[in-house]
Amino acid sequence: MTDLLRLATAGSVDDGKSTLVGRLLYDTKSVLADQMEAVERATQGGGDPDLSLLVDGLRSEREQGITIDVAYRYFATPQRSFVLADTPGHVQYTRNTVTGASTAQLAVLLVDARAGVVEQTRRHVAVMGLLRVPRLVLAVNKMDLVDHDENTFWRIAKEFTGLTDALGYAESDVVAIPLSAKKGDNVVLASENTPWYEGPTLLEHLESVPVEGADHTAPFRFPVQYVVRPRTESHPDYRGYAGLVAAGTVRVGDEVEVLPDGQRTRVEGIDTFDGELDAAHDGQSVVLRLTDDLGIARGAVLAAPGAPEPVTEFDATLAWLHEKPLRPGARLLLKHGTRTVQVIVGAVTHRLDTEDLSVVEDPGELGINDMGQASLTVSEPLPLDQYDEIAATGSFLLVDPQAGDTLAAGLVGRPLVARPLEMR
CATH class of the missing domain: 2.40.30.10 (Translation factors)
Structure with missing residues (x-):
């Protein structure tokens, strides 16, 4: 079974994010034939298909020339599956960048090779640093428009790594790649136009970068979303607490603390739609049954003993x-x-x-x-x-x-x- 990488893209308007995502979808054969036919029909002036239309599907978006929402795309290779959040580049939609980056394990930040690092680049890097996105890729796009100049690439990469260093990123967690999303250079296949670049293509890096799994050893946290009281004849006294395990692991028999009140009880059972579990980990939606009948309502947090004082x-x-x-x-x-x-x-x-x-x-x-x-x-x-x-x-x-x-x-x-x- 292949593992999963969650990634986000960010950059300024017209840096080519939608074209890059379209190129990844197209070159990994993640596009249906009728979708490609629609793109070819919509491409103005004929010629090579405008791969950005695979992402900017709404007419209003195309007319404005910008992507205005977070578009989630799914694709896979034999090595790995991917969930990609393509966030808008316009400065007024930084909120969408925060949304897309909040669950990302890696972020691809695009920079136009002609413009270099701009204010929106710095803002996006700061967002990634604050949200603790573990790994970054600097994609210096449109290298074909600067004649694939090596000095231009390394100058941009040096300025970018200065930003990431200031935000606490280790050198090994930041990779810079020269590419042309429109032409396909160094996106999936290595380009002959950049013989001076010896690193991986973007897809090679995405397929091979280490992915940290969920930390099941973190202290248990469970925000209660709903109190389950079915009142059926077979379970007249059933009371459970539904929610998503936000962190850590909980097992039947574990002692838990009810926050913010501080009451303590134990887990009597863990129920799911498919049956009972002995343990539940972060990311799982479950119903917890407790040994004591406490006054717990939506908004309470069940936690491992020793949580910080509210x-x-x-x-x-x-x-x-x-x-x-x-x-x-x-x-x-x-x-x-x-x-x-x-x-x-x-x-x-x-x-x-x-x-x-x-x-x-x-x-x-x-x-x-x-x-x-x-x-x-x-x-x-x-x-x-x-x-x-x-x-x-x-x-x-x-x-x-x-x-x-x-x-x-x-x-x-x-x-x-x-x-x-x-x-x-």
Whole structure:
């Protein structure tokens, strides 16, 4: 059985993300014949098919010339299966990049060889670093438009690795590849146009890069989504707690703590649609039965004993995603796991300058696409973990209480930057 790699793409408008994804789908034979025929008919002016249309399928998107949502694509090779989140390049859709990167094990960041690293590149690298995406690929695209110039490629790669180094990435976790998505150079097959490049093609790297499996040894966390009370004749007293195992492993007989109340009980049984289990791991949706009849409702978290004490005040890193700026005193909603509580924003203490990855103190507010830190006070205690330790319970969303819009993604205990970028 082949393993699975979850990856995301990001870049500026017109860097060629959709064409690159289309090239991967086409060259791995993951495109149906009728899809390809539709692309050939839609290609303006005839000639080589416009592979970007395999991704930008909506007419409105094509008319605007941009991808405006996260498009999930699935393809496979004999070595590995892939789930790819193609995120938009326009600056106003950075929120979609956050969505696509949140579950990615690897991110491919495209740069136009003619433009090099731009502000949107720095912003995307910062997002990947904050979300702790383990591995990055710099895809220097449109190399055919700079005559496959070696010096251009290495200059861009050096500037990019300066960014990733500042964000704490190890050299082995970042790979730079010169390619042309339109022509197919170094996407699936090695190109004769870049004899000076001795590294892998993009697909070779995607097929061979190590994939870290789920960490079943992490402390157990289980946000309760629904209390199951079927009240059937065969099970008149059945009470179970449905949800997704967010981290770790739980076994029948394990002692668990109910957060934020702190009550303790044991797991009596683990039920699924297909029958009972002896154990459940992170990523599995199950129903837990407990030995004691406790007052547990949606929003509670079942956790391994020894979890951090629930808090009402804490500092967090925010990726602000809304046009309306964030200012101290704002009253919002905070969604943590399956629980939503009221929150008041205290001081906005820091903001990341994506130009040089320096940290600005006391910025006063965060604007759209800004990343910064703020102090928060919630109306009820929350069982928070450090994001680097348990991402599922160390992250949250800020929501507009009137419109219901998602305003920010929040991370607990995640630093903005490892060290400032040395500007040259």
